[in-house]
Amino acid sequence: MKWECSFGEDEYMCDYRNYISEFYPYRRLREVDVKSAVYSPELFHFPSDPNITQVNLKLIMNRESPITSSLSDSSLAMSAYRCNRGLGVFLSNNTIVCFCPPQYYGIFCQYHSDRFLLLLHLNLSQSIYAFENHPNILLKVLLLFFYENELLMIDQFQVQPIFEVNKSYKRSFHFVYSHSSKFRQERMKRYFNRSNILNSHPYSIRIEIYDTQRDKQVSLIAVWQYTIDFDYLPVFRLAKILRLTKSNPCLTNPCHPNEQCFPLVNDKSKYLCLCKSNFFGPNCSIEDLRCKNGFCGSKSLCKPDYQSYLRGNDSPYCVCPFELSGDRCDIESNDLCQINSCQNDGTCLPRSTFDQIICLCEEDFYGNYCQYKKSILHLFLSNHTLTYSAAMVLQYFLIDYQVVSLILAHQQVYNTLPLSLKYGHEKEIIPEVVLAQIYSSYEDKQSNIYLLSLHINTASFEGVISIREENRCPSISQLAIKSITPIEYHQICIKNFSILCFHDNSYLCICNTNHTRVECFLYDSTLDRCSYCLANGLCLKGNPIHSNDFLCLCPACHSGTQCQFNSKPLTVTLDQLFYFDLISNHKQTTMNVIILLSSLAFFVGLFNNFFSYVTLQRKACLQTGVGHYLLYMSIVNQITLVFLMARLIHLSLLIINVKSFSMINHIFCKLLNYFLICILRISYWLTSFVSIERAYTILYLKGQWFKQPYVARCLMLLIVFVILLSSSYELVFVKLFISSNEKETRAMCAMDFSVSYQSTWTSIHQIISIIHSILPLLINICSTMIIIERVISNKMNIQKTKHSKLILIDIQLTLSKFLLDQATLPDQSSSLTESTLGKVRMA
Numbered sequence: 001m002k003w004e005c006s007f008g009e010d011e012y013m014c015d016y017r018n019y020i021s022e023f024y025p026y027r028r029l030r031e032v033d034v035k036s037a038v039y040s041p042e043l044f045h046f047p048s049d050p051n052i053t054q055v056n057l058k059l060i061m062n063r064e065s066p067i068t069s070s071l072s073d074s075s076l077a078m079s080a081y082r083c084n085r086g087l088g089v090f091l092s093n094n095t096i097v098c099f100c101p102p103q104y105y106g107i108f109c110q111y112h113s114d115r116f117l118l119l120l121h122l123n124l125s126q127s128i129y130a131f132e133n134h135p136n137i138l139l140k141v142l143l144l145f146f147y148e149n150e151l152l153m154i155d156q157f158q159v160q161p162i163f164e165v166n167k168s169y170k171r172s173f174h175f176v177y178s179h180s181s182k183f184r185q186e187r188m189k190r191y192f193n194r195s196n197i198l199n200s201h202p203y204s205i206r207i208e209i210y211d212t213q214r215d216k217q218v219s220l221i222a223v224w225q226y227t228i229d230f231d232y233l234p235v236f237r238l239a240k241i242l243r244l245t246k247s248n249p250c251l252t253n254p255c256h257p258n259e260q261c262f263p264l265v266n267d268k269s270k271y272l273c274l275c276k277s278n279f280f281g282p283n284c285s286i287e288d289l290r291c292k293n294g295f296c297g298s299k300s301l302c303k304p305d306y307q308s309y310l311r312g313n314d315s316p317y318c319v320c321p322f323e324l325s326g327d328r329c330d331i332e333s334n335d336l337c338q339i340n341s342c343q344n345d346g347t348c349l350p351r352s353t354f355d356q357i358i359c360l361c362e363e364d365f366y367g368n369y370c371q372y373k374k375s376i377l378h379l380f381l382s383n384h385t386l387t388y389s390a391a392m393v394l395q396y397f398l399i400d401y402q403v404v405s406l407i408l409a410h411q412q413v414y415n416t417l418p419l420s421l422k423y424g425h426e427k428e429i430i431p432e433v434v435l436a437q438i439y440s441s442y443e444d445k446q447s448n449i450y451l452l453s454l455h456i457n458t459a460s461f462e463g464v465i466s467i468r469e470e471n472r473c474p475s476i477s478q479l480a481i482k483s484i485t486p487i488e489y490h491q492i493c494i495k496n497f498s499i500l501c502f503h504d505n506s507y508l509c510i511c512n513t514n515h516t517r518v519e520c521f522l523y524d525s526t527l528d529r530c531s532y533c534l535a536n537g538l539c540l541k542g543n544p545i546h547s548n549d550f551l552c553l554c555p556a557c558h559s560g561t562q563c564q565f566n567s568k569p570l571t572v573t574l575d576q577l578f579y580f581d582l583i584s585n586h587k588q589t590t591m592n593v594i595i596l597l598s599s600l601a602f603f604v605g606l607f608n609n610f611f612s613y614v615t616l617q618r619k620a621c622l623q624t625g626v627g628h629y630l631l632y633m634s635i636v637n638q639i640t641l642v643f644l645m646a647r648l649i650h651l652s653l654l655i656i657n658v659k660s661f662s663m664i665n666h667i668f669c670k671l672l673n674y675f676l677i678c679i680l681r682i683s684y685w686l687t688s689f690v691s692i693e694r695a696y697t698i699l700y701l702k703g704q705w706f707k708q709p710y711v712a713r714c715l716m717l718l719i720v721f722v723i724l725l726s727s728s729y730e731l732v733f734v735k736l737f738i739s740s741n742e743k744e745t746r747a748m749c750a751m752d753f754s755v756s757y758q759s760t761w762t763s764i765h766q767i768i769s770i771i772h773s774i775l776p777l778l779i780n781i782c783s784t785m786i787i788i789e790r791v792i793s794n795k796m797n798i799q800k801t802k803h804s805k806l807i808l809i810d811i812q813l814t815l816s817k818f819l820l821d822q823a824t825l826p827d828q829s830s831s832l833t834e835s836t837l838g839k840v841r842m843a
Contacts, residue, residue: 041399041519042512046454046471046500047463085109102174103235112235114177114187116228118143118205119239121170122159125547126738127244129161135349136214137161138322144206144306145175152178154308154317160358162349167545175205177231178309191232203228206272207242210301214322218301223262223272240266258284280304291316297329346370366426374424377431378462379452381419386467390553391415391439393447393528393540396423396431399456405522406433406508413528413542413551417467421452432456433521435508436467437528442538442553449473449525451501454510473501473508486520493518534737534752537563564737564750571765574673575651575748582655583746591652598645609638625693625712632716633686640683643676654736654747666736669749673734678723684776685719691783698790726768733761 082088083098086109090096100109122141129137138160145153153175177183190196207224222244230236242265250261255273263271275284278291280303288295291302296318306317320329337348342359346369349358361370377396392414397406409431410423425431434453451471455461465471476484479502481492492502493511501510508523530539533552542549554563565576581590612634621627650668689712696706705711730751738747753761 041401041404041456042517043454043456043510043519044513045456045458046451047465083109102176105176105179113174113179114234116145116175116177116203116205116231117235117237118173118175119170119237120173120207121168121241122164122209123241123243124159124161124165127161129165129244135160135162136322138212140210140212140218140319142208142210142306142319143173143175144208145308146204146206147178147183147309148202150309151305151307152309154306163358168547177203187232197232201227201229201231203231205238208274209242209244210319212320212322215299216321217299218319218321220260220262220274220301222265223274224266225264225270225272226266256283256285258287275303275305277301278304288316295328297321297324297326300324300329342370344370344373364424366424372426374426375428375430375458376460376462377421377423377425377434377453379421379434380464381417381421382464382466386417386438389417389438390441391540391551392417393437393439393542394421394452395435395437395527396425397433397435398427399432399521403522404520406524408527408544411528411542411544413540413549415551428459430455430458430461432458433508435473437525438467439538439540439553442536442555444538444553446475446525447528449503449508451510470498471500473503474499476502476504489518489520490516533563534558534750535563535566536758562737562750564748564752566751568762568766571751571762571769573749573751574647574676575750578648578651579655579748582652587655594648594652598641598648602641602645605638605641609634622709624707625709625715626690626707628709628712628716629686629690629693633683633690636679636683636686640676640679643672643679647672647676651749654749665747669736670731670734673749674727674730677730678727681723681727681772682720684773685723686716688776688779688783689715689719691780695783695786698787723772726772729761729764 082096083100084106085104086098086100088096088098098107098109100106103113103115105111105113122139129139138158141157141159143155143157144151145155155173155175157171177187186202190200204225204227208220209222211219211221222242224240224242226238226240228236228238245265250263250271253261254271255261258276258279259273260276261271261273273284278287280286280288286304288302288304291304295316296302297320299321301319303317303319307315315327318327318329320326323332325331337357341357342348342361344365345362346365347360349360359368359370361367364374364376366372366374394412394414395408396410398409399405400407409425412421412423423431431453432455433451436450436452437447438450439447449472450467451473452465452467453461453463479492479496479499484492486504486507489502489507489509492509493499493515497515499511501508503509503523503525505525506522507520509518509520511518527544528541530541530550532550533539533554535555535558537555537558538553540551540553542551552561552563554560557566557568559565559567565579566572578590578594581587584590613631615621616627616631616634622631650665650672654665693707693712733751733753734749735752736747737750737752751765753765
């Protein structure tokens with residue numbers, strides 16, 4: 001054998017038995033040295049407190065990464081390097097057999113398998129299992145890999161909703177394309193036939209979820225099916241989130257009597273006809289005798305053709321109920337809980353898997369049987385000097401001594417500073433580093449970081465800590481240090497004895513006891529950030545496992561768990577008015593009142609608008625524009641009541657969490673809100689047009705063109721077009737937002753403007769609202785004032801005219817009386833009378 005490399009790395013796949021023995025130990029010893037090497041930083045305990053329990057770190061490392069004496073045996077050690085991939089097993093006949101992972105095959109696992117990789121996450125947050133967390137519920141998920149109608153492979157996994165409803169678990173599965181000549185030839189044809197690749201997709205994956213409960217029949221509850229469009233590639237990955245919502249059966253049953261109709265969850269327009277238990281074949285017309293004769297256990301489902309092509313389909317496949325297991329569901333799961341297998345007061349739950357249980361442990365214990373006690377870190381916060389803080393994120397870190405980095409073990413978020421902090425860690429030592437990130441407002445781009453605890457190789461700790469300037473870890477920029485490289489960070493500690501720690505964009509650095517050097521760890525300061533908040537609010541993440549554990553710091557005029565409530569002028573929505581009433585203890589009463597009042601308004605308005613329509617559609621009423629405005633207002637008002645009732649009912653159903661399809665709710669949020677606001681705005685403008693025409697009639701008695709019916713029709717068409725167009729942005733920004741907690745999930749419609757142009761869109765929204773709401777109101781007010789002013793002016797003119805006429809009549813009466821009196825006087829006064837009469841006439 002020719003050695004081309006100093007230690008024979010180029011002979012990696014050669015038989016180790018032909019190696020010269022002196023060369024082999026180097027590679028093995030080097031691996032052992034790297035894995036067992038531990039970096040011990042020279043750090044101190046902070047805060048220093050007598051209530052510290054130390055442990056032997058070397059014993060822990062040896063226990064977690066044992067290196068037994070058997071590894072020194074060269075024959076056994078060869079098995080670790082014999083296989084290219086997979087696990088090498090040394091047999092008693094001195095041969096090595098390789099157990100390959102799904103993606104490799106061959107005697108040394110040296111060949112890649114053409115495969116399909118499926119990555120799944122089952123989201124139960126919107127399902128009935130989010131609220132029915134009973135321990136005796138188990139979901140079985142079957143994954144079926146098809147070539148046309150032929151089942152090639154089957155895989156499965158189980159989910160207990162009580163453990164996974166608020167957690168995110170990703171599962172990956174490998175499905176290998178068959179290596180038989182038949183399938184290889186088919187794939188070669190598809191590889192060179194591009195038109196066939198575009199138009200034909202013979203491979204598909206089907207996902208079936210079965211509900212199994214104690215003492216109940218197994219039932220199929222949901223089906224997904226996806227085509228594999230790129231099966232000609234050596235490797236193709238499909239990643240999907242399965243949202244298990246309320247399942248609706250097919251509206252019609254187009255399937256045969258021995259089939260069940262199931263709509264596809266991922267495509268509601270399609271459905272599948274799946275065979276009932278015991279049946280298979282064309283149209284499920286064949287009943288399998290083995291299934292009929294009880295091949296599978298009681299309350300299980302018998303699938304005659306589910307064993308797949310690779311297994312030969314020589315026996316039926318059994319979907320077992322909760323309390324049974326085995327290939328034929330004939331093994332009763334021993335109820336180990338009856339013998340109290342959980343320790344330290346743990347709660348025992350049975351599993352459907354044979355001889356397995358689950359223990360729900362008390363707070364201070366962990367392990368499969370709650371047999372281990374957690375390492376406890378207990379801190380009391382006192383005498384802090386913070387004058388104000390909007391939120392605090394507490395982070396517990398473990399130190400990875402091989403790459404010298406901080407690994408997040410746990411994270412908590414608080415909106416106020418707590419009095420004490422307690423965390424139980426499922427390891428023999430507590431997290432070495434505990435940091436607090438303090439935020440004062442949503443505008444904080446960078447938090448103030450404080451070191452709360454630093455304990456290396458410690459099993460438990462209880463002490464008092466203060467959040468002060470002394471234990472703050474400033475950033476390099478806050479230290480006003482420029483043009484410094486990490487290699488020079490030692491100088492910061494040497495020159496600044498008051499600094500305990502500091503950080504930059506990549507590292508958290510801690511000074512040693514005597515400030516002669518610094519220990520720096522890789523640190524991601526954005527681990528507490530998330531993106532669930534609206535209105536450009538600052539989102540702070542708590543426990544990474546729980547998707548609904550977060551806190552939003554909202555900008556001014558915004559509130560709510562996701563900053564979804566906007567109190568700026570002209571931005572208050574219908575959801576905000578009723579949201580808190582519908583989530584209160586009297587939510588059912590509130591919902592009933594809303595539905596009752598909206599229905600009552602609908603029917604009362606229906607009669608009023610109907611009689612108005614009948615009255616105004618007469619020919620005499622339609623000779624002026626006002627008649628047209630009032631006629632169409634009766635129609636628009638009734639449509640407004642329809643959309644208002646639909647919007648209120650939909651809002652109530654959303655908030656009280658009626659389980660329905662989120663996509664349909666999302667569409668309803670957009671359309672109902674859009675059409676309701678448009679119809680209301682049209683009604684406002686029609687009312688203003690009536691006022692304008694009346695004012696025009698008063699001002700211009702002889703003007704007729706504005707009162708013409710064709711002018712009214714043109715104005716109505718124009719305003720409808722303008723309103724629909726100017727309000728269309730709400731179709732984009734109105735969205736459905738879902739908030740969850742441990743008890744329930746709620747949803748509401750809210751307007752969320754783009755973060756980058758939020759102020760611009762808010763201003764546009766307010767301007768459009770003013771134009772379509774305030775402006776018609778002002779027009780009505782101005783028209784009313786013009787009409788009032790003109791009426792008062794006319795009345796005053798009439799009063800003046802009447803007063804003048806009365807004065808003339810009074811003068812005439814006075815003159816007549818005077819003349820009668822003069823007729824009785826002597827003749828000598830006649831000349832005086834004629835002179836006086838002439839003067840009166842002149843007056």
